Amino acid sequence: MRLSQLPWTTLKETPAEAEVVSHQLLLRAGLVRRLTSGIFSWMPLGLRVLRRVEQVVREEMDRAGALEVLMPAVQPAELWQETGRWDRYGDLLLRIHDRQQREYCFGPTHEEIITDIARRELRSYRQLPVNYYQIQTKFRDEIRPRFGLMRAREFVMKDAYSFHMDQASLEETYQAMARAYTRIFTRLGLHFRTVEADSGEIGGSRSQEFHVLADSGEDAIAYCDGDQYAANVEATPSLPPAGPRPAPTTTLETVATPGARSIEEVGAFLGVPASRCLKLLLVEGSDGGLVALALRGDHQLNAIKAERLPQVASPLALASAERVLETTGVPTGFLGPVGLGLPVIADHAAAHLADFVAGANRGDHHQTGVNWGRDAAEPMVADLRNVVAGDPSPGGGGTLDIARGIEVGHIFQLGDKYSRAMNAVVLDQDGKERVMLMGCYGIGVSRIVAAAIEQNHDENGIIWPAPMSPFDLMLLVLNPKNSDAVTAAAERLYAGLREAGIEVLLDDRDARPGVKFAEADLLGIPHRLVLGERGLKDGMVEYRQRRSGAEAKVALADVDSFIRQQLANDTGA
């Protein structure tokens, strides 16, 4: 492609709306443009990146035996009503209606559609297992779209759905997908981790996520190098503290703490670390009353764990300040376990505290020297909190560390959740109807593009991993208008490289050299050749690698083989 024939606008200044580096660079390099909140257009150079990612995904899905299909983006409400998700999916679902006032949604995912296909197409156990996949535009009306392509409302996703007679077959395909995903992210040159996950909205049992590691990631991942444990923090169990709870050594006292509501304020006021304070959160209970959850002051509630408790309403709902005052007579900020009169469920670590600080159930007062059993009833004990760095690994091989990650892939064993709701059955060997088991496997294709930039950039711009670079090679021609010899040499070089099967972006624009260098760095194609009058005199072109900055002068006659060698190094990396 010739840049002289491509309207390509780059920005020197960072657009105000872009917060994370991938969003900034995608806009500055002219790869995408925002149409409206969370909705983007892919410009010519950007689309080439997306297509290359798609291609790697497609090749590996095909290799793993999956079958590509393309399902409708617009889906009728009836199918979603069959599984009950029309009501449960909530505002994330973009609902639309046609001229007859029939209801549809723009698909945020395709379990209902594929299950409908499966129940129509699949009749016999002999046809199983089957794994269908598609690469499709999805729409989820996120509460808060942000970070450009990382949390967009409209996005490109690869989703696959497998159908099985039994758990063993499901397990086999699930493992095959895990291997395919590992190949995909490895081929794309991404630094990633596979982690155990909560299966969340979609439901089902076993589930793993694939995270590209980046500080800007929205997810926290707990991992342990000692035992290879890795899981999303929300799905990581915290272990009970070792040993028995210390015995009480101080007496219970009530102290005035005017205006000190938060753990930080109370801790600072009394000179006590947050880890010695107890925080009580009142949440809606499953029986309509309130339930108190007790955490150590320095720990955070894990909503997923709390929701799983039978006493707690799901979804988790924090009691409003008004409701708290109404029920307990205590303003928020001063609640404690002593004489509270509500069921208390304490996190392991909170239940292990002795001589701790808590609210006195009286405005502007706290208590010190509080002890379970002596002052407050022994609480029910559960795992309620997020793990923190330094906690023991559930794998038993050391302590946990926390890293941030961008979720780019997720695989689930769905079981019969959808197939049962939609009566997707086949006949078994005995001629009996059997509900199929399902797996589902997603990859955020457009999110990968953003994640790759988060992981691969410097102060000058993007540094594409070679497999997703919009071109293999960028060829800069300096001052083509000043020299017919330079132009002719560039044309010969361009033609020759293309004949060798190399995808070349030729900068033949009438622009100053400085502009070309700066924009080449911004765009981030891994390999660059510069042809100018200076080098041509000696029959040389200059090579530079984007990532390392390594340079070499190459004789015109040797360019083909030299470049081929450089490209070969990429695929080996």
Added chain:
RNA sequence: CGGGGCAUGGCGCAGUCUGGUAGCGCAUCUGCUUUGGGAGCAGAGGGUCGGCGGUUCGAAUCCGUCUGCCCCGACCA
């Protein structure tokens, strides 16, 4: 959804408090000079100041209302 902020040429911003000529940088176009890391000079085009309503002799500026966008948000109970 709650809270906060912003809306002025394609992009980044000033001007709004204290009403009266709409301005700067980047980008775009023309010419000249330049030409190996986002050039210099001279000139030019481009704005219903987000929409609607009001106050006023006069509104980007004051008032009301609507819309859009951005940021933060169970953090403590």
